[in-house]
Amino acid sequence: MTTAMCSPVNVISLSEGPLSQELFGELWEELFLKTGALWGRISSGSMGPLLRANDRVLVERINPSVVRFGDVILFKSGSAHVVHRVLARRSMQGSVSFLEKGDRNPFAGFVPASEVLGRVRAVERNTGTTDLVSGRGRVLQIVLACYGLATLVVRQMVRGLLRRFGVSQGRGLGRQFDRLTGAVLDVLVGIAGGS
Amino acid sequence: MSHKGSGVETLYLRRCEDFVWRDIGGEVVILNEEGTQVCLLNKTASSIWTLCDGTKALDEIAAQLCDRFDVSSAEALADVQEFADELVGAGLVVWSA
Numbered sequence: 001m002t003t004a005m006c007s008p009v010n011v012i013s014l015s016e017g018p019l020s021q022e023l024f025g026e027l028w029e030e031l032f033l034k035t036g037a038l039w040g041r042i043s044s045g046s047m048g049p050l051l052r053a054n055d056r057v058l059v060e061r062i063n064p065s066v067v068r069f070g071d072v073i074l075f076k077s078g079s080a081h082v083v084h085r086v087l088a089r090r091s092m093q094g095s096v097s098f099l100e101k102g103d104r105n106p107f108a109g110f111v112p113a114s115e116v117l118g119r120v121r122a123v124e125r126n127t128g129t130t131d132l133v134s135g136r137g138r139v140l141q142i143v144l145a146c147y148g149l150a151t152l153v154v155r156q157m158v159r160g161l162l163r164r165f166g167v168s169q170g171r172g173l174g175r176q177f178d179r180l181t182g183a184v185l186d187v188l189v190g191i192a193g194g195s
Numbered sequence: 196m197s198h199k200g201s202g203v204e205t206l207y208l209r210r211c212e213d214f215v216w217r218d219i220g221g222e223v224v225i226l227n228e229e230g231t232q233v234c235l236l237n238k239t240a241s242s243i244w245t246l247c248d249g250t251k252a253l254d255e256i257a258a259q260l261c262d263r264f265d266v267s268s269a270e271a272l273a274d275v276q277e278f279a280d281e282l283v284g285a286g287l288v289v290w291s292a
Contacts (some may be wrong), residue, residue: 023217024233027226030215038230 022079029081032118036061039124040081046102047072047083049189050144051123057083058122064113067098070145072120072132075100075111083120084111085141087149101148103185106178108152140192147188151181208256208279209249209291218245225287234287239264243278247288253279 032038037060042051051057051072059074067073071086087108088099098116101108122131131137155177162168210216213228223241225234236244242263246256257272264271282288 023219023224024226027215027217027224027233028230031226031228031230034215035228040230 025079025081029076029117032059033061037118037121042083046104047085048104049186050103050140051083051120052125054125056124057120058124059083059118060121061118062116064096064098064116067113067116067119070138070141072141073098073100073111073116074118074120075115076117081117085145085148087145087152101152103144103148104182106151106155106174106181108148136192140189143188143192144185147185205252206290206292207249207252208247208282208288210244210247211287211289214287216244234285239274240278243275244282244288247279247282249291 028038028040032040037058039056039058042053042055042057045053067086067089069086069088072083073086074081074083076082082100084100084102084105086098087101090097090099090110096113097110098113099108100111119133121133122129122137124130132141158173158177162173214225216223216225218241221238221241223236223244225236225244226232227234239260242260243256246259251259253275254272257268257275260266260271260275261268266274279288283290
């Protein structure tokens with residue numbers, strides 16, 4: 001398994017309390033598997049600006065075979081629950097995995113289909129609820145996935161070119177690239193009315 | 196609520212199946228059906244909760260508590276009654292025939 005999980009990851013937070021997030025996660029997952037669909041709360045910004053910290057998301061249990069390009073899937077990374085976007089599907093020697101990435105994260109990783117727990121169906125914040133799997137929400141998901149894939153490719157190409165010409169990459173360039181791609185992301189989601 | 200031996204139908208306490216819960220070192224944590232609220236039970240309440248399996252009446256639960264904790268049967272029955280009322284009121288436990 002190749003998993004390059006980036007930090008911060010989106011962890012579904014269930015409740016604020018003295019108990020560990022791990023225990024809440026365990027209970028939430030059991031309830032989710034039992035009911036087939038459950039609301040959870042986003043606790044980090046790696047899927048921003050579409051999904052922000054404190055947004056509520058409706059997660060539905062699905063068969064990994066129906067996961068589509070651009071869907072936001074729920075899977076486990078260690079004991080944490082992560083929601084990231086699917087950018088590609090890979091089938092190798094009979095086992096399927098998905099290329100997943102947080103919209104704000106610079107890097108991506110692969111998650112085996114067997115570890116996919118569900119898909120984010122809708123997001124709710126004080127401005128209302130947005131359906132993410134059909135209509136306008138689905139179009140936005142595809143746009144964001146295309147953009148995420150493009151930034152990954154460009155990043156790799158720039159890195160390759162710099163290496164080829166012996167230019168030291170430095171941290172500053174990467175940070176500027178991330179700032180630029182983040183700004184474009186904000187504009188994209190803003191235009192689509194998802195923020 | 197227990198009417199065992201009185202010719203009236205005996206009622207048993209049964210945990211509601213919509214909730215998920217864990218026993219963590221003798222203390223029970225319950226998550227509600229919407230996944231939004233967590234209920235923490237102390238050790239005595241946790242013992243009562245784990246005995247609410249739908250096969251025991253109040254007096255049977257109280258008798259088992261007497262064995263576990265150093266309390267009189269009257270005290271145990273009062274505790275169980277009080278806790279059962281709270282749990283039923285919160286929708287966590289139901290009476291079943």
